[in-house]
Amino acid sequence: xxxxxxxxxxxxxxxxxTVTLNCSYxxxxxxxxxxxxxxxxxxxxxxxxxxxxxxxxxxxxxxxxDKKELFSILNIxxxxxxxxxxxxxxxxxxxNYQLIWGAGTKLIIKP
Amino acid sequence: EAGxxxxxxxxxxxxGQTVTLxxxxxxxxxxxxxxxxxxxxxxxxxxxxxxxxxxxxxGMPNNRxxxxxxxxxxxxxxxxxxxxxxxxxxxxxxxxxxxxxIYFGEGSWLTVV
Numbered sequence: 001x002x003x004x005x006x007x008x009x010x011x012x013x014x015x016x017x018t019v020t021l022n023c024s025y026x027x028x029x030x031x032x033x034x035x036x037x038x039x040x041x042x043x044x045x046x047x048x049x050x051x052x053x054x055x056x057x058x059x060x061x062x063x064x065x066d067k068k069e070l071f072s073i074l075n076i077x078x079x080x081x082x083x084x085x086x087x088x089x090x091x092x093x094x095x096n097y098q099l100i101w102g103a104g105t106k107l108i109i110k111p
Numbered sequence: 112e113a114g115x116x117x118x119x120x121x122x123x124x125x126x127g128q129t130v131t132l133x134x135x136x137x138x139x140x141x142x143x144x145x146x147x148x149x150x151x152x153x154x155x156x157x158x159x160x161x162x163x164x165x166x167x168x169x170g171m172p173n174n175r176x177x178x179x180x181x182x183x184x185x186x187x188x189x190x191x192x193x194x195x196x197x198x199x200x201x202x203x204x205x206x207x208x209x210x211x212x213i214y215f216g217e218g219s220w221l222t223v224v
Binding site: 004031032034036041042043044045048088090092094098099100101102103104 | 114115144146152153154155156159167170202204210212213214215216217218
């Protein structure tokens with residue numbers, strides 16, 4: 001059965017800290033891995049990763065994929081209270097690119 | 112540019128009643144997906160449309176759920192009759208093509224009492 005596992009489930013850190021969120025997967029017909037940030041409502045797109053070893057960056061956020069070991073990490077440096085959210089990892093799989101979701105990591109940044 | 116919009120944002124209905132959720136994808140997006148998250152569980156795939164055709168409805172939980180996308184524009188997801196375990200948030204998402212970025216709506220929160 002296809003599955004995506006995220007860790008930790010929740011994390012509380014102070015502003016300015018650096019955090020690393022993990023996502024491992026076991027799926028057939030892997031297409032890509034995506035990271036989303038969910039604050040109050042809609043998950044908003046962060047990154048799409050398809051190739052191993054190529055880091056994607058957006059400001060203080062970065063992510064990388066390891067297709068051999070079947071995992072990805074999402075790094076956030078110099079965290080701010082606005083980074084508090086649930087971070088969701090999803091893998092696109094199968095012929096219709098449906099998303100298989102992890103349970104999410106709830107990140108709380110304390111001032 | 113308008114994003115994916117969903118209606119209603121919240122609904123509370125009694126067990127046995129019918130609810131219809133609507134999703135308007137981003138204009139020009141052929142691919143439309145429905146997902147749902149029930150309390151305490153992961154977001155799960157329900158079904159996938161390409162234009163008006165159902166490509167994959169393997170995630171639909173049972174025959175109380177009916178999705179349509181007449182004309183290949185907006186989609187509706189009807190739950191009839193609703194059961195308590197149907198409570199959760201129903202997300203709609205769209206993409207221009209397979210492998211393109213998938214954009215999500217804000218979700219329709221359904222509570223069945």
